[in-house]
Amino acid sequence: MYGQSQSYERIGGDLVLCLSGGFHLAPNVRGPYDVETSVPKMRGIGAMEVVGEIGVLSRSDFQRIFDNLSSKGYRIVGPIVRDGAVVWDTIRRVADLPIGWHDHQEAGRYRLEQTGSKEIFGVVHGPQSLKPFAFTPREPLVQIERSKDGFTTRSTLPPSEKVAIIGARACDLAGLAIQDQIFLQGEYQDPYYATRREGLFIIAVNCTRALQTCFCASMDTGPCAKNGFDLALTEVDDQLLIEAGSEAGSDLLSALSLSPASQGLTREAAARGVACAQSQVRRLDRTRLPQALHEAHEHPRWDNVAARCMACANCTMVCPTCFCHKVEETPDLTRQNSEHSRLWDSCFTQEHGYIHGKNIRPTIKDRYRMWVTHKLASWIDQFGTSGCVGCGRCITWCPVGIDLTEEVSALLKSSEQRSTSSRPQEAPGR
Amino acid sequence: MERGNTGKERLRLAVFKFASCDGCQLSILNLEDELLALGQALDIVYFPEVSSKMNPGPYDIALVEGSITTEEDAHRIQSVREQAKVLITIGACATAGGIQALRNWADVESFKQVVYPSPHYIQSLKTSTPTSEHVHVDFELWGCPIDKGQLLRVITDLLAGVHPRLPAESVCLECKRHENVCVMVAKGLACLGPVTRAGCGAICPSMGRDCYGCFGPTEGARKGPGLPPNTASLASYFHDGLHLIPVEVLRRFRGINGYADAFKQESERWELEKENVKGET
Numbered sequence: 001m002y003g004q005s006q007s008y009e010r011i012g013g014d015l016v017l018c019l020s021g022g023f024h025l026a027p028n029v030r031g032p033y034d035v036e037t038s039v040p041k042m043r044g045i046g047a048m049e050v051v052g053e054i055g056v057l058s059r060s061d062f063q064r065i066f067d068n069l070s071s072k073g074y075r076i077v078g079p080i081v082r083d084g085a086v087v088w089d090t091i092r093r094v095a096d097l098p099i100g101w102h103d104h105q106e107a108g109r110y111r112l113e114q115t116g117s118k119e120i121f122g123v124v125h126g127p128q129s130l131k132p133f134a135f136t137p138r139e140p141l142v143q144i145e146r147s148k149d150g151f152t153t154r155s156t157l158p159p160s161e162k163v164a165i166i167g168a169r170a171c172d173l174a175g176l177a178i179q180d181q182i183f184l185q186g187e188y189q190d191p192y193y194a195t196r197r198e199g200l201f202i203i204a205v206n207c208t209r210a211l212q213t214c215f216c217a218s219m220d221t222g223p224c225a226k227n228g229f230d231l232a233l234t235e236v237d238d239q240l241l242i243e244a245g246s247e248a249g250s251d252l253l254s255a256l257s258l259s260p261a262s263q264g265l266t267r268e269a270a271a272r273g274v275a276c277a278q279s280q281v282r283r284l285d286r287t288r289l290p291q292a293l294h295e296a297h298e299h300p301r302w303d304n305v306a307a308r309c310m311a312c313a314n315c316t317m318v319c320p321t322c323f324c325h326k327v328e329e330t331p332d333l334t335r336q337n338s339e340h341s342r343l344w345d346s347c348f349t350q351e352h353g354y355i356h357g358k359n360i361r362p363t364i365k366d367r368y369r370m371w372v373t374h375k376l377a378s379w380i381d382q383f384g385t386s387g388c389v390g391c392g393r394c395i396t397w398c399p400v401g402i403d404l405t406e407e408v409s410a411l412l413k414s415s416e417q418r419s420t421s422s423r424p425q426e427a428p429g430r
Numbered sequence: 431m432e433r434g435n436t437g438k439e440r441l442r443l444a445v446f447k448f449a450s451c452d453g454c455q456l457s458i459l460n461l462e463d464e465l466l467a468l469g470q471a472l473d474i475v476y477f478p479e480v481s482s483k484m485n486p487g488p489y490d491i492a493l494v495e496g497s498i499t500t501e502e503d504a505h506r507i508q509s510v511r512e513q514a515k516v517l518i519t520i521g522a523c524a525t526a527g528g529i530q531a532l533r534n535w536a537d538v539e540s541f542k543q544v545v546y547p548s549p550h551y552i553q554s555l556k557t558s559t560p561t562s563e564h565v566h567v568d569f570e571l572w573g574c575p576i577d578k579g580q581l582l583r584v585i586t587d588l589l590a591g592v593h594p595r596l597p598a599e600s601v602c603l604e605c606k607r608h609e610n611v612c613v614m615v616a617k618g619l620a621c622l623g624p625v626t627r628a629g630c631g632a633i634c635p636s637m638g639r640d641c642y643g644c645f646g647p648t649e650g651a652r653k654g655p656g657l658p659p660n661t662a663s664l665a666s667y668f669h670d671g672l673h674l675i676p677v678e679v680l681r682r683f684r685g686i687n688g689y690a691d692a693f694k695q696e697s698e699r700w701e702l703e704k705e706n707v708k709g710e711t
Contacts, residue, residue: 083638084616087609108671110616127611137607310660311648312624313599317606333467333586344607349599350658363656399602399614399624400667 054266055242055258059118062094062240065166065203065231068252074164074201077133079123085110086126088133088165097167098123105211105392108401121205121235124214125169127397129320130176133165134197135183135344141192141327142340156339157195164201168229170222171214171391173204175320177228181383182323192342201248204229208236208272210280213392215405218283221389224273234269241269282395282405286386288412290377296411297369305407306365308400313346315394315402316371321387324352347371376408441490441589444476446510448496448503449530449558453575454521455479455495461578468582471589487513491588493581494567497523497530497558504555504564511565516588519561520581522574522686526646529574531558531689560689569594573630574644574686580629597628600648600658601641605632613640620668620682625659625692642685647692661696669703676704 057064069076070092079086081098091097103123104111115122140156168176183193207214207223216222225232230249234241241261244250261269316322326345331338345352347370353361361367379387388404395403445455459480461468468474475485492514498504511517519525527534533541534557542549561567571581580596587594601623605612613635614621621640623632627648634641647659661683668674668682680700683693 083611083613085611087611108615108667109618110612127606128609132609137609306656307660308663310600310624310663311658312602314602314606314612314624317603330583331586331590333464333471333582333589335586335590344603346599346603349603351599359652362652364658364660365656397612397615399612399621400663401671 053243054261055253055256056261056265057240057242057256057258059120059235059238059240062120064256065252066091066093068255069164069201072162072252074162076164076166078166079126081112081123084112086112086123088126088128091166094120097121102209103211105213105396106401107213107395107403108398110396118238119235120240121167121233122209124207124209124211125172125391125393127318127393129318129391129393130165130168130172130202131179131320131322133163133200134176134193135179135323135325136196137344139192139342140339141342144338144340146336155191157191160195160199162199162201164203166203166205168202168204168225169207169391170204170225171216171219171389172320173202173225173228174216174219174221174389175391176202178321178383178385178387178389179323181385202229202231204232204245206232206234206269206273207276208234210276211392211396212281213395214280214390215282215284215392216390217277217280218286219386219388219390223276223280234272236265236269236272239265241265282392282403284376284388284390284405284408285412286376289386290380292412293373293377293408297373299411301407301410302365302369304410305368305402306363308402309364309368310400311348311364311367312399313348314397314399315404316346316348317344318393318397319375320389320391320393321375322346326351347374372404372407372411440471440473442475442485442488443472443491443493443585444487444489444510444514445474445479445493446476446495446506447479448494448507448524448561449499450496450521450523450528452479452495454524454571454573457520457575457578457581458493461582464582468585472585489514490516491585492517494519494524494561495521497527497560498564499530499555499558500553501555502553507561507564516568517561517565518569518571518584519567520571520576522572522644522646523558524561525570525572525690526687527558527560527689529686529688532684533558534689535684558689569596571596572627572645572687577629577631579631598649599628600624601626601628601630601632601635601645604628604630605635608632608636610635613638614672618672620672620674620678622664622682625661625664643683643693644686646687646690649692653691659692661692662699665696665700676700676707680704 066076076091077088078091078097080089080091080096081101086098086103097120099120100115100117101123102113102115104113143154143156145152180197183190204225206225210223227245229245231252232243232245242253242258244253316324324345324347325342327340327342329338329340348367350359353359353367361370375387379385445458447455476489478484492510494510494517498507522528523530538554538556542552546552569584571584584594605623610632613619619640621635622643623635623641625647626641626643627645629645647661649659665679665683668679669676680697683700684697687693688697
């Protein structure tokens with residue numbers, strides 16, 4: 001999918017967002033979709049405007065997409081109910097999807113409920129984003145073998161595999177776009193990530209139901225998929241509206257030879273997206289970021305949150321954009337062979353802050369501040385975009401229910417008062 | 431400590447047992463696939479559980495299982511230390527006093543009276559204490575039982591002359607790397623994972639149950655306020671968020687590693703809380 005970037009042209013003009021995009025943004029801050037990555041930017045919800053390009057499929061015919069993907073050699077992955085949540089797994093039939101289930105998420109709590117409806121995509125998301133597909137929790141990198149005069153190495157690049165993911169959400173796509181930027185952009189591309197990423201065919205689902213923890217509307221990443229997908233679905237009662245976002249998606253769409261969605265149905269789909277955005281109860285005010293968070297470095301709120309934070313790293317593990325990793329050596333007892341592998345790491349571990357004889361982030365306060373400041377402020381300085389996509393996973397999957405939006409709001413509130421009062425003293429020096 | 435891989439130069443390994451169930455020693459024997467290689471890489475010279483041939487020291491590596499619960503053992507551990515270049519504790523008992531350390535909050539004399547017909551034959555200390563309270567310990571392997579892979583790794587590192595690195599991070603990292611669903615968030619189980627050190631491979635949450643802290647508290651090089659483990663936050667959440675009553679919170683922390691510093695302090699805080707509740711009612 002990526003790698004066709006040179007031939008791609010941005011289609012800025014005909015992007016019609018289901019939200020008035022950009023109004024939360026500080027000047028010079030781009031949304032994650034605006035990042036220049038080697039993954040082609042694709043037309044997204046804008047296509048909603050173009051009646052005729054949106055096909056419609058009844059729920060009972062959804063299996064046709066499965067069959068088509070299977071015939072093209074794709075392994076199909078979708079959300080399934082397991083251990084009290086939805087997780088990604090290989091599926092074969094529509095019936096494998098969590099039909100009728102709804103997820104209820106709040107700070108530190110996740111529960112599923114069977115509503116008895118025929119809704120296919122009633123569950124918004126589980127703990128996993130798209131992150132594990134390309135940036136796997138453990139990636140063997142190199143096999144090392146001792147030889148007579150030293151050692152030999154063998155790269156363990158994963159085999160390329162065609163994987164079709166059904167049910168990615170807008171926040172997941174935004175997260176993947178950021179991961180693409182990190183692993184694929186610039187001088188050094190990560191071949192392990194690239195190999196896995198290349199095989200992905202992504203079928204997004206536009207959200208029509210917001211969770212208590214969702215705040216993608218305020219991050220301009222959702223609830224409708226904008227780009228980065230091959231196909232995007234909107235479930236409207238017993239109809240599925242389908243639009244293509246890539247050439248591969250278009251091919252599949254034309255193979256299905258669907259009847260075009262009526263203007264009324266398309267309007268209804270768009271309206272549900274807007275209603276979903278409006279129903280979001282959490283938001284993150286980005287207007288004064290990154291600066292305000294840098295200025296809040298000595299804010300007393302950090303001590304307050306550090307008393308609750310356990311530095312357990314769950315927030316970073318479920319975050320779709322957190323990319324920290326460590327490289328580990330696993331030798332065997334004979335010391336003839338060793339495996340060099342990459343593991344998910346977190347800025348909340350003690351090892352992460354250890355640099356040449358000193359731990360630069362010994363306390364929980366240091367670590368939480370590092371994470372939030374990087375995610376929401378220095379990420380912008382570093383990558384030109386926010387590191388947060390508003391999926392709310394860090395809120396739900398924090399075992400003690402620490403709410404990022406609440407912490408940030410507290411951090412920004414009094415820092416404003418403080419910065420106004422301290423300005424006169426600072427001014428002459430600058 | 432690097433030595434040749436074969437022949438006369440093999441490192442001498444000894445395994446000692448104190449108050450314990452022998453489960454950690456069995457973990458060594460359970461290294462089925464690697465056992466022969468281990469026997470070739472090391473000279474196993476003292477391991478009474480396995481062989482009646484008990485060679486005298488000095489030893490390059492001494493693995494110590496079990497806690498100190500008798501006067502005799504308190505002397506014996508000194509002699510083990512004197513004979514060992516590297517002393518490694520294996521398991522919760524040797525590292526933190528084990529489940530038998532529950533006696534440290536109770537009256538051992540009364541136990542003796544209840545259990546034994548002739549209690550005067552029992553010679554036992556009032557406490558069960560970890561090895562580190564008696565002698566210097568070089569490396570601590572936590573767990574009930576230990577993770578055999580971790581033991582193998584430490585031995586491999588020592589053979590290679592490398593300082594073994596043991597994880598200090600939380601179980602949650604291992605759990606999430608396995609892509610498990612969090613049992614605390616999705617099921618409301620009082621899981622000790624967030625304050626428990628990794629190394630087990632998140633066995634219990636992988637089986638859908640809560641971690642009970644058998645790998646002991648997460649800890650770094652430093653201890654003190656503001657540093658992990660934040661047991662106070664987890665305990666408060668067990669009480670306020672998951673509605674455990676104080677004695678249940680106390681019991682979560684006073685388990686297999688109840689005598690490990692952080693868990694000990696936390697359970698004692700809830701001992702007071704429990705008394706307060708009693709006082710109110």
